[in-house]
Amino acid sequence: MKDYCRRRRQGRNMTAPRGRIIGSSFFVSVMMMVMMFSGLVLVAESAIGVNWGTMSFHKLRPSTVVDLLKENNIQKVKLFEADPLVLKALMGSGIQVMVGIPNEMLATLSSSPAAADLWIRQNISTYIGKGGADIRYIAVGNEPFLTSYSGQFQSYVVPALVNLQQSLARANLAGYIKLVVPCNADAYEANVPSQGAFRPELTQIITQLVSFLNSNGSPFVVNIYPFLSLYESSDFPQDYAFFEGTTHPVIDGGNTYSNAFDGNFDTLVAALGKIGYGQMPIIIGEVGWPTDGAVGANLTAARVFNQGLINHVISNEGTPLRPGVPPMDVYLFSLLDEGAKSTLPGSFERHWGMFSFDGQAKYALNLGLGNKKLKNARNVQYLPSRWCVANPSRDLLDVANHMKLACTVADCTTLNYGGSCNGIGAKGNVSYAFNSYYQLQMQNEQSCNFDGLGVITFLDPSVGDCRFLVGVTDTSSSFRPYQRWVISWLLILWQFWAFRM
Ligand SMILES: *[C@@H]1O[C@H](CO)[C@@H](O)[C@H](O)[C@H]1NC(C)=O
Numbered sequence: 001m002k003d004y005c006r007r008r009r010q011g012r013n014m015t016a017p018r019g020r021i022i023g024s025s026f027f028v029s030v031m032m033m034v035m036m037f038s039g040l041v042l043v044a045e046s047a048i049g050v051n052w053g054t055m056s057f058h059k060l061r062p063s064t065v066v067d068l069l070k071e072n073n074i075q076k077v078k079l080f081e082a083d084p085l086v087l088k089a090l091m092g093s094g095i096q097v098m099v100g101i102p103n104e105m106l107a108t109l110s111s112s113p114a115a116a117d118l119w120i121r122q123n124i125s126t127y128i129g130k131g132g133a134d135i136r137y138i139a140v141g142n143e144p145f146l147t148s149y150s151g152q153f154q155s156y157v158v159p160a161l162v163n164l165q166q167s168l169a170r171a172n173l174a175g176y177i178k179l180v181v182p183c184n185a186d187a188y189e190a191n192v193p194s195q196g197a198f199r200p201e202l203t204q205i206i207t208q209l210v211s212f213l214n215s216n217g218s219p220f221v222v223n224i225y226p227f228l229s230l231y232e233s234s235d236f237p238q239d240y241a242f243f244e245g246t247t248h249p250v251i252d253g254g255n256t257y258s259n260a261f262d263g264n265f266d267t268l269v270a271a272l273g274k275i276g277y278g279q280m281p282i283i284i285g286e287v288g289w290p291t292d293g294a295v296g297a298n299l300t301a302a303r304v305f306n307q308g309l310i311n312h313v314i315s316n317e318g319t320p321l322r323p324g325v326p327p328m329d330v331y332l333f334s335l336l337d338e339g340a341k342s343t344l345p346g347s348f349e350r351h352w353g354m355f356s357f358d359g360q361a362k363y364a365l366n367l368g369l370g371n372k373k374l375k376n377a378r379n380v381q382y383l384p385s386r387w388c389v390a391n392p393s394r395d396l397l398d399v400a401n402h403m404k405l406a407c408t409v410a411d412c413t414t415l416n417y418g419g420s421c422n423g424i425g426a427k428g429n430v431s432y433a434f435n436s437y438y439q440l441q442m443q444n445e446q447s448c449n450f451d452g453l454g455v456i457t458f459l460d461p462s463v464g465d466c467r468f469l470v471g472v473t474d475t476s477s478s479f480r481p482y483q484r485w486v487i488s489w490l491l492i493l494w495q496f497w498a499f500r501m
C-alpha cells in the first residue's frame with residue numbers, strides 16, 4: 001500500500017518499480033536488460049491502453065492491428081484470451097500485454113494445479129523472453145462476479161488465482177507478471193460515493209480476492225460504463241455521463257461530483273476502504289462509448305466522452321477521494337468494432353470501437369500519446385469492391401425469411417432504432433441484410449442468390465452515415481481472389497498495351 005503512494009508521487013513512469021527484478025531468475029534479468037536497452041522503459045509512460053477483442057467476422061491480420069497500435073503509440077493492450085496468432089503478432093512489438101482467461105476456464109484452473117501449470121506454459125511462457133511478448137498481467141476471468149452470472153463462477157476465482165500464482169512462481173515469472181481480476185462496477189453500490197460498499201453477498205469473496213491481490217502487489221481492475229447507466233435508466237442525467245460539467249452534480253458531504261466516472265471510481269475507493277484496502281491501486285480495465293445501435297450511441301457522443309475521459313485522466317487531477325491520483329492505467333473499450341459479439345446487452349454491443357472493424361478511425365481522438373488524431377490501419381486487405389443488394393426488378397414479398405436468415409448469421413444491428421442505417425427504407429433494409437451476409441460469406445456468389453432476390457453490384461450502395469461494408473481478409477488463402485482480380489486487370493492493361501503496339 002505504501003508502495004502505491006510512493007509510486008504515484010514519483011510521477012507517471014511506473015514501469016521501473018513494477019518491473020523490479022524480484023528473485024534471482026536469470027531469465028527475468030535478461031528480459032529486463034533487453035527491455036532497458038531497447039528503450040522500452042522510456043516509452044511505457046502513458047496510462048492509456050486499449051482492449052483488443054477479436055469477435056469479428058472480418059478480422060484484420062493481427063500484424064496489421066499491431067501496426068495500428070504502434071502508429072497510434074499505444075503501449076498497453078488488453079486481450080480477452082490467449083489467442084496464439086495475436087500473441088505471436090505482439091512478440092517483439094514492445095507493447096505491454098494483459099492476457100485474459102475466459103470465465104469458462106476458471107473451474108478447471110481452480111481445481112487443478114497441473115492445469116494451471118499447463119495454461120501458464122502454453123499461453124504465457126511460449127511467448128515471452130527475448131524478442132517475445134511483454135506480458136505484464138493475466139486477467140483471471142472477465143467480470144466473474146457479474147450479477148447476471150448468478151454466482152456460477154465466483155467460487156472458482158480465488159482458488160484459480162492461488163494455483164496460477166504458484167504456477168507463475170514455478171516458471172520464475174511471479175516477480176514480473178501480475179494476476180488481476182477485472183470486475184464489473186455492479187460488484188459495488190451506493191447512493192453517494194462515500195457510502196460505497198461491495199454487494200453484501202460478495203463481501204467475503206471480494207475481501208479474500210483483494211487481500212490476495214494486495215499480498216502480490218496487484219491492482220484492482222474495474223470496468224466502468226457511464227453509457228450503460230444512461231442507456232439503462234431514463235432519469236440518469238445525460239450530462240452527468242460526460243466530462244463537460246453537469247446541471248445535476250452529486251453532492252456527497254463536502255465533495256461534489258460532476259461526472260459519473262469519478263462518482264463510480266470513488267464508490268469503489270470507498271468500498272475498498274470499507275474492507276481495509278482504501279489505498280489499493282486501481283486500473284480501469286474497460287471504459288468507452290459505442291457509436292451505433294442505440295439512440296445515445298453516436299460518433300459525437302463517443303468522441304466527446306472518450307476525449308473528456310482521456311483529458312481528465314492525463315491531467316492527473318484524480319477524484320475527490322484520491323486527489324492527484326488518477327487510475328494507474330486506463331484501457332479504452334474498445335480498439336475495433338466486433339460484429340460477431342452477442343447483442344444480448346443491446347445492438348450497440350457490436351459498435352464500441354474507436355476504429356471500425358477494418359481499422360479506420362471513426363472520429364478524431366487525441367489519445368494523449370503524441371498524435372493529435374487517430375491514425376488509420378494501413379495495408380488493409382479488402383475483398384473486391386462489390387456488394388450484394390436487393391434485385392431492383394423483383395418484388396420483395398417473399399423476402400422476410402431470407403432477411404431473417406441473413407441477419408441471424410451476419411450483423412444487421414445498424415438497421416435497428418437509433419442505428420446509422422435505421423432510415424434507409426424497406427428495400428434498403430433488405431439490401432443491407434443481403435450485403436452483410438454476402439460479405440460474411442467472403443463474397444461467395446451463391447450467397448447473394450436469395451432465390452433470385454439478390455444481385456451483385458459494383459456501385460457502393462452506402463447512403464449518408466449508413467455504410468455498406470466490404471469485407472476484409474486476414475489470411476493469404478482468402479487473399480487470392482483479390483490477387484486474381486489484380487492479375488486480370490494487369491492482363492487487360494497488358495493486352496491494351498500490346499494491342500496499341
Ligand atoms: C490457452 O488459451 C487458449 C485461449 O484461451 C485456450 O483455448 C487453451 O485451452 C489454453 N491452454 C491451456 C493449456 O489451457
Ligand SMILES: *[C@@H]1O[C@H](CO)[C@@H](O)[C@H](O)[C@H]1NC(C)=O
Binds near residue numbers: 298
Ligand atoms: C448522440 O448521443 C447523445 C447522447 O449520448 C445525444 O444527446 C445526441 O442527441 C445524439 N446525437 C444524435 C445526432 O443522435
Ligand SMILES: *[C@@H]1O[C@H](CO)[C@@H](O)[C@H](O)[C@H]1NC(C)=O
Binds near residue numbers: 416424426
Ligand atoms: C428496417 O428495419 C428496421 C429494423 O428491423 C426497422 O426498425 C425499420 O422499421 C425497417 N424499415 C422499414 C421501412 O421497414
